[in-house]
Amino acid sequence: MKIMQITSGQGVGGATTHCLLLARELAQRGHQMTLLCPPKSWIAERAATEGFPVLQSELRRWPPDDLRRIADFVRQAGIELIHTHMSRAHSFGILLRWTTGVPCVATAHRRSVQLHWMFNDLVIAVSNTMRRFHESYNLVKPNRIVTIHNFADDRTISSQPGEVRQDTRQSLNLADDDFLIGTIGSVVPSKGQLYVVRALPRILAEVPRAKLLIVGELESESYVDQINREAEALGVSSHLLWAGRRDDVHRILPALDLSVLASLKGDFPLALLEAMAAAVPVVASEIGGVGECVEAGASGLLVPPADASALAAAVVSLAGDSPRRRAMGEAGQKRLFECFSTESQIDGIEHALAEVVRRARAA
Structure with a gap:
C-alpha cells in the first residue's frame, strides 16, 4: 500500500x-x-x-x-x-x-x-x-x-544489556542503594508530575534513599517553576533530578526501580508500555484505558488521579518489597508481549x- x-x-x-x-x-x-x-x-x-x-x-x-x-x-x-x-x-x-x-x-x-x-x-x-x-x-x-x-518499541527496550543499568545510574550520580523512581512524559500539568513531588515527603519518611527522576520535554516553563517551588517548600529538592527530553529512554528505563505515571487525563500511555517492556513495575493513575493495560496488583498498582497520598502509599508498599517489584515487572513484560x-x-x-x-x- x-x-x-x-x-x-x-x-x-x-x-x-x-x-x-x-x-x-x-x-x-x-x-x-x-x-x-x-x-x-x-x-x-x-x-x-x-x-x-x-x-x-x-x-x-x-x-x-x-x-x-x-x-x-x-x-x-x-x-x-x-x-x-x-x-x-x-x-x-x-x-x-x-x-x-x-x-x-x-x-x-x-x-x-x-x-x-x-x-x-x-x-x-x-x-x-x-x-x-x-x-x-x-x-x-x-x-x-x-x-x-x-x-511500544519493545524489541529495542527489552534487549538492553545488563550493564546499561549501572552505566545510566552512574551518569546520574546515583549510589547503588538509591531507590530511583522515574516519571516519563512531557512536563505539562496534565501529566501530574507535581503530585509525585507532593508524594515525596511521605515516601522519603519510609525510603530515605529515594530519588525522583523526571524525564520529558519541558513544555511548560511555568509548570516546571511550580514543581521546583513546591519541591523547595517541601524540602525535597535534593531528591529531585531533571533529565529533560531524552531520545534514549530505552537506556533510562533499566536504571529505574519503579516507574510512576501520575497523569490526570489520558488513555493508553506509551510510557506505561515502555516500562512494561523493560520489566519495570509501575504505579499509575487509574484513568482512561490504563486498566486495560495494567493488571492491578499483578503487573502494577493503580491509584486515583491527583491523589498524592495514595500515590505515596503505593510507592512505599513496593519500595520495601523487592521480590514483589521483580514479580510485577516480569508479569508486566509478559503481559506486554502477549497482548500489546x-x-x-x-x-x-x-x-x-x-x-x-x-x-x-x-x-
Missing part, C-alpha cells in the same frame, strides 16, 4: 512516537510510506534517516495553498490511504479526503469532541474506553471504529488499513 502518515505534533510525545514507529514498521513490511508533519518538529528530524519521503507543512486549512500542494502530491504519488494522528492532522486529513477522494483513517490518541471524526473511513481507538467515547460523543458508527491498543507486542499490534493496524483500501478500490 502507498500510505501517507500525517501528524501535527511538534514535540516528542506518545502520538508522534507512535506515528514514527508505525511508519517505520509498515515500511519494513514493504509498504510505501510518506510522512507529512510540521517543519522543524521532533518527528521531522527523526524521520529524516528512515528512508521514506518526509513532507513538511503547518497543516493549515486556510489559506488553501498548502492543501492544494499536498493534494497534488497525493494524486501524483498515487497515495492509496491517508492515516492521521492528532487534532490538526485529523482535520487536514479529512480535507485531503474530500479534495482527492483518497480514504482517510484517524487514530484516536486523545478524547476530543470534534466534527471531523464522523467523516473518516475508519477510526482506530487505542483503548476500549476511547472507542466508547467516540461512539457516544462523536457519533462514530460502530462499523467504522475498531480498538487496536498502543504499542509491536508485532501483534502492527498486524492489526496493517489488516485494518488494508481493508479500508480494499473497500475503496471496490467502490
Whole structure:
C-alpha cells in the first residue's frame, strides 16, 4: 500500500512516537510510506534517516495553498490511504479526503469532541474506553471504529544489556542503594508530575534513599517553576533530578526501580508500555484505558488521579518489597508481549488499513 502518515505534533510525545514507529514498521513490511508533519518538529528530524519521503507543512486549512500542494502530491504519488494522528492532522486529513477522494483513517490518541471524526473511513481507538467515547460523543458508527491498543518499541527496550543499568545510574550520580523512581512524559500539568513531588515527603519518611527522576520535554516553563517551588517548600529538592527530553529512554528505563505515571487525563500511555517492556513495575493513575493495560496488583498498582497520598502509599508498599517489584515487572513484560507486542499490534493496524483500501478500490 502507498500510505501517507500525517501528524501535527511538534514535540516528542506518545502520538508522534507512535506515528514514527508505525511508519517505520509498515515500511519494513514493504509498504510505501510518506510522512507529512510540521517543519522543524521532533518527528521531522527523526524521520529524516528512515528512508521514506518526509513532507513538511503547518497543516493549515486556510489559506488553501498548502492543501492544494499536498493534494497534488497525493494524486501524483498515487497515495492509496491517508492515516492521521492528532487534532490538526485529523482535520487536514479529512480535507485531503474530500479534495482527492483518497480514504482517510484517524487514530484516536486523545478524547476530543470534534466534527471531523464522523467523516473518516475508519477510526482506530487505542483503548476500549476511547472507542466508547467516540461512539457516544462523536457519533462514530460502530462499523467504522475498531480498538487496536498502543504499542511500544519493545524489541529495542527489552534487549538492553545488563550493564546499561549501572552505566545510566552512574551518569546520574546515583549510589547503588538509591531507590530511583522515574516519571516519563512531557512536563505539562496534565501529566501530574507535581503530585509525585507532593508524594515525596511521605515516601522519603519510609525510603530515605529515594530519588525522583523526571524525564520529558519541558513544555511548560511555568509548570516546571511550580514543581521546583513546591519541591523547595517541601524540602525535597535534593531528591529531585531533571533529565529533560531524552531520545534514549530505552537506556533510562533499566536504571529505574519503579516507574510512576501520575497523569490526570489520558488513555493508553506509551510510557506505561515502555516500562512494561523493560520489566519495570509501575504505579499509575487509574484513568482512561490504563486498566486495560495494567493488571492491578499483578503487573502494577493503580491509584486515583491527583491523589498524592495514595500515590505515596503505593510507592512505599513496593519500595520495601523487592521480590514483589521483580514479580510485577516480569508479569508486566509478559503481559506486554502477549497482548500489546509491536508485532501483534502492527498486524492489526496493517489488516485494518488494508481493508479500508480494499473497500475503496471496490467502490
